[in-house]
Amino acid sequence: MDNPTWMPNRTAWVDFILVGLFPRSRHPALLCLVLFGMLLMALSGNALLILLIRANTRLHTPMYFLISQLSLMDMVYISTTVPKMLMDQVTGENRISAPECGVQMFLYLTVVGSEFFLLAAMSYDRYVAICHPLRYPILMSHRVCLLLASGCWFLGSVDGFMLTPVTMTFPFCRSREIHHFFCEVPAVMKLSCSDTSLYEVLMYLCCVLMLLIPVTVISSSYTCILLTVLRINSAEGRKKALATCSSHMSVVLLFYGAAVYTYMLPSSYHTPKKDMVVSVFYTILTPVLNPLIYSLRNKDVTEALKKMRSVRPAFHDMVK
Template sequence: MEKKNESLSMDFILLGLFPGMRHVNLLISAILLIYTVALTANSILILLIWVDSHLHTPMYFLLSQLALMDLTLISSTVPKMTTDFFSGRKNISRVACGTQIFFFLTLGIAECILITLMSYDRYVAICNPLRYSLIMSHRVCLQMAFISWAGGTLTSMVHTAYALHFPICGSREIAHFLCEVMAILKLVCEDISAYEKAVVMTSIIVLLIPLSFILSSYALIFRAVLHMNSPEIRNKALATCSSHLTVVSLYFGPAMLVYMRPSSYHSPKLDQVLFMLGAILTPMMNPLIYSLRNKEVVGALKKILGRFLTSN
């Protein structure tokens, strides 16, 4: 009992980004630049969707939710990591560690659910356009957002509470720049094979099943696009879908490599690279992918900038 109480009270030690790497300060500077771009781009995208009435459609509402999730996701990792680097502090309390795990899992799972629902939105828009406004009503969009946030929150609560209830033996050093479930499990001194199977099952539910729905939706979409007579409509549909599929690969690729590999194949360096791709680079790329190739978003940005310059 005393040993268990001690493991619950002691802090963890985050070893940080690539321990022992030379010129890590350059990498931290690049990450801070990425963080600034991600905050700016996602905030601008949310503002444009909120201000411009032409963007008050189901697709852009869901996109604004994705941008909000990206903002929160990258903010749950980068500030703590950079603060630890510049201050030289590496410890993190068990409560703070659990909080970071909770937010990271909540947002990651919520984004997977939301991206799946966004593919359904594109399927209805392209394959059943006459009933689009009826099927994708404002109420349905709100329900989609709620399902995404609630699904991520509930799943994350279970995994966070269960992962942190295990007693920690020996070293409390986490070979990572954030508190993360798989890294915490390496410090556990009990048999966790049953829980590792539960993680794999959750990954199948959260990753593989949604991915199969997404690929099925886009197979039907591409079949419908090939039968379109208008080249302009066909190109617009393909541009929107290609942007969405790019985002799908950025989310699901790293997540599947992290959570669906056997624990024996995990290495700290590879895991950090994958987490940098999924939790830092992707939140910056999403608004750029959706905005730069989207004439409506670019048009809304030009309109807002025009009004601002005219007023000055």
Template sequence: METERYPSLGTKAVKLKVVKVNACLKINDALWSMGQTNQSMTSDFTLMGLFSYSGPHLVLFSLVVTIFTMGLLGNSTLLFLIRTDPRLHTPMYFLLSQLSLLDVGFPLVTIPKMAVNFMQGDSSISFGACGAQMFFLMLMGVSEGVLLSLMSYDRYVAVCHPLHYPILMRHQVCLLMVTTSWLSGVLVASIQTSIILHFPYCDSHTVEHFFCELPALLKLACADTTAYELALSISGVLILLLPLSLIFTSYSHVLRAILHMNSIEARHKAFTTCSSHITVVGLFYGAAVFMYMVPGTYHSPQQDNVVSLFYSLVTPTLNPLIYSLRNREVQVALAKVLSRVAFRSKR
């Protein structure tokens, strides 16, 4: 009867009820979206392992573990020699000790987790562990890139300005170089990791990689990442090209100085020490350029796995071998330690 006497009252009530229903639906949608985002922020990821359980893959897995062990042993030995032998207490070997420290950390972040997953038959990794893996890999990668460029400056001063070397490469300068390389890694890793972890991951949580690397994880985000990918490409170019430009400039001066040397012995010594560093630079930056400067459409996940395995395992293993086999000072220090051990064992 009320609606017949006051027809507008019924219409307003219906409209008010519709508004309330729409508001409730929007709240439910928002809560569901937040739940999905929270779920993606706490759910585990699944890593695509490198190996299956077939015979050939078991052999490859054993090879990876062997290379991993050799790398840890080689870098630890180099660190020990630099620490204990007074003749290796020079700026070049101080910087080299930092390189060995980074090369110890690189495979420790990825290979043990991969080995545990393989042996347990479980390829999962928690959201926090995935973020930590990304952070430390980026920290060490950027730090090593900056450190390699600063090591080229050390070689430039040693060859082109040998008389001023004790002043230009005094201990405070070396500490500043090392601090700069580590802080660069921490800064870039903190920014990049915090951004990538704030993206929602609503769909598949299967990472097409054997560890959590930024490009592989970015493919799983269900938000628009176009702007971030552009910023990442620009920052990647800067992070890679700036150190490479310093390396190129330093070694162009070094090469010119070596060609003008009259002493064959001095020329051979300069070329030997510089070629070791150039080899390490080529191994590291070759893989880094492929991963971060070549667009993702030009390489497959399988190629990414191989390249990542190369720079995270093979290169850190080769670095101490390159320096120990080509540097006479390291050879003498190693021979001295081995003779001392042999003498003690005889006694």
């Protein structure tokens, strides 16, 4: 009973074991502390960005509505993986039950898929704002924004509903150890004792489609934006137009670069160590960096933050 996670012709699940991010580290407590700090930074940074967007009427625009959705996804994203990993490190209990693994996998796939499409929606927003400014209030109305956000969450959940049940119903009998710090599909599939080649091909095609559609929208949008910017006579106008896109392009490159490695490169390019490093990059670092990118490089957000900080002393003076 100790070796298999799922015994063929049996119906009893046995817990998986997550090897973790730093199983052989000499300073696990220090690394754990660093990860906890990054978790707090990601949650507080994204929560603050959402609060600023909701509290400041100047930020009640389609662009910032979509940014708030991105921050929400990042909060769900990092909360799905890091707290469990930190808890395992503190307690020394690296087990995760099959249902918990399935839930973690589903949430992770849903948020990743949703973020793919949301980044595409954000590029479309910038395209309309720069290329069709007079029609912007109509093409990006509040109703359209809600439909775009809802569509992104729905398409992401389709990815989760498609891949999670199939992955978790394979027989696992090679080992109970998942060489990862969370239940990611490629890491879990390596434990299967059945032939998964057909499923891996279908998963690859699904991931290509999930990436290809948003990448097509993003590349088309920015091609049109670039052509429009080149026709602007004013250097200041060109600079302002490009500035509104630079933050989004930074996030796109960070997120899609890691996703292409994980889901589109052949298995010969993958090792457990490389996979974990890349996963750290886009499951932990990206949620930390996104609010910094959109706040430090955005004049409206920094002004809203200064306004909030100036209101607090005034409020305390009134209370006194």
